[in-house]
Amino acid sequence: MALLPINLRDLNGYSVKSDNINGTLCLRYVARHYMVFGLTAFVVFMLLLGKLSFHEVIVEVPLAEQARPESSRWSGLRLPPLYSQYHEHELSLPQHRWHAAWHEGEPKFLFIPGHSRGSGWGNIWQEILLNAYLSYKLNRAFVFYNYTWNDDASQDYSDYGGKPIPSRVPLSALIAGPMVGGAFPGTDHHASLSIAEQYYHTVCDGRKRVLDREEVHKDLGSWMVDSITEGWVRKLRTVDDQCVEVENSQGPIYNWVTFGDKSAMRAAWADFAASPVVSTFRWSPLVELAFDNNREVVAPTTISEPPLSALPYDTPNAGRYPAIPGLLVLHLRRGDYAGHCEHLAEWSSTFLAFNQLPGLEDFTPPSGSAPWGENTPENTALYRRRCLPTIPEVVARVREVQQAHAARGLENVYIMTNGALSWVEKLKVALTDMGGFKHVASSRDTVLNWEQKYVAQAMDMLVGQRAQVFIGNGWSSLTGGIVVMRHANGFHADTTRFF
Structure with a gap:
C-alpha cells in the first residue's frame, strides 16, 4: 500500500525545537538511513551545518489560504x-x-x-x-x-x-x-x-x-x-x-x-x-516517518534497524513497535497542569482508567479530614509531587525506578513534554549529571516538517510506546494511550511506571 503523500514544498519549513542538536547526530543518521530518507536527511543536515540556532520561518501565505476570511487574523504567521x-x-x-x-x-x-x-x-x-x-x-x-x-x-x-x-x-x-x-x-x-x-x-x-x-x-x-x-x-x-x-x-x-x-x-x-x-493498530505513515527521521534523536543506534516505513503494512502492533533496549521515556506535562493538578487534589481524583489496567501499580487517593471538594495540605502536596514534579523530584523518581530489574541497561532518556525550553534544558542537565546515561533528549530536540509539527503528540506517543521503561503521569490521557498499547503488546507491567 502506498504511503500517504507528504507535502514536499514544506520541507524547507522544519520546526526545530532546540538549538543545541549536535551535527554529528545528523551525520550518523545520514550514514544509517541515506537510502530511505536521503532527501529529508540532506535538508536537515544542510540546515544544521549552516547555522546552529533555528527560528520559526515566516513565509508568504499561499493564495488559497489568503482567501479565507480568518487569514488576516494571523497576519505575519505561517498558517x-x-x-x-x-x-x-x-x-x-x-x-x-x-x-x-x-x-x-x-x-x-x-x-x-x-x-x-x-x-x-x-x-x-x-x-x-x-x-x-x-x-x-x-x-x-x-x-x-x-x-x-x-x-x-x-x-x-x-x-x-x-x-x-x-x-x-x-x-x-x-x-x-x-x-x-x-x-x-x-x-x-x-x-x-x-x-x-x-x-x-x-x-x-x-x-x-x-x-x-x-x-x-x-x-x-x-x-x-x-x-x-x-x-x-x-x-x-x-x-x-x-x-x-x-x-x-x-x-x-x-x-x-x-x-x-x-x-x-x-x-x-x-x-x-x-x-x-488494538492488535492491528498502527500510526500513520506521516507519524512513522517523523519517528524514523528522529530515531537518532530519541536513542542513538549501534546496529542496523529497519525503518518503520519499510515494514509490511499488515505487521501487527506488537511486532511493529517492539521495545527499544536501553530507552527510558518520561512524560512530563507542564503548562495548564499547574492548575489542573490542584483541581485533581481538591477532588481526591484517582488515576485514569487507561492508567489502571490489570497488573499496573495502583494509586489510591490518601485519606484526610477535609470537606468534599477540598483536601489537606499534606495530600495536596502529594498530588502536586506526582502530577507536577519538580526537577529534583523527577531525578529522585528516576533513581528509584532504576533499581527495578526491568530497568537494567537503561542508557538513553527521552523526555516527552510541553515544558518551556529553559526548564527542559535544566532537566536534561540534571539527568545527565546523575551519571549512567549516555544520551538525554526531549520533544524540543526533534526535527519535524510542517505537516508533522501539528501531529507531533502522536510521534511522542509512539516513542513512549516503545520505551524499555516508561514513566508517565497517571492523570494524563496521553500517558493512558501509551500505557494501553504497551500493556496490549505484552510489555511487563514493571516497565510501565508513574511519577
Missing part, C-alpha cells in the same frame, strides 16, 4: 497545513461506493456525532478507540471523523494559546489501519470496513435511525466500559436499520466519568486488547 490530501485519501477508500445506484449491499453503519471536540489528542484518542471497539463488537462499520477543535466549516483555523492550529485534522494523518478504513486481518476479513463521516452523510441522508443515548444508559447501572458496551450491543441487536447514529446533543457514549474511574477498563480489558482495533 498550519489543512491536510487536504489526507481528506482526499479518506474519501477515495474503495469501500466508498459514491456512484452506486443503490447501497443495500453495503454493511450497517454506526455513527456517534456527539463525540468529543476541542480537547487534547489523548482525550480524543481514547474515545475513538472505544467507539471503534463498540462498532467492531456490533459488526457495524465504524464511521470515523476528524480530530476536531472547531466544527465550523468557515473556520479552518482555531486559536490555541494565541497561535493558529488546524480546526480539523483528518484521522488518517494521525493513525492507520482498520479504524480509518484499512482492511481487517486474517479471520476478521469479513468485518465491516470503516467509512468516512462525509460518505455516511451522503449515503444515509434521509434514512438515519437516531437512538437516544439516555434511554440506553438509564438501565445500565454502571459507567464501566463493559457495562456500556454490553448495553449498546443489546440495544443494537434489536435495530436492523443500515444507518444508525446516536443523538448528537447527548454527547459521547463513553465520557469523562468513565475515563476518570480507575476501575472502568478492567473487566473489558482482555476482550478489548485482543480486538483488531
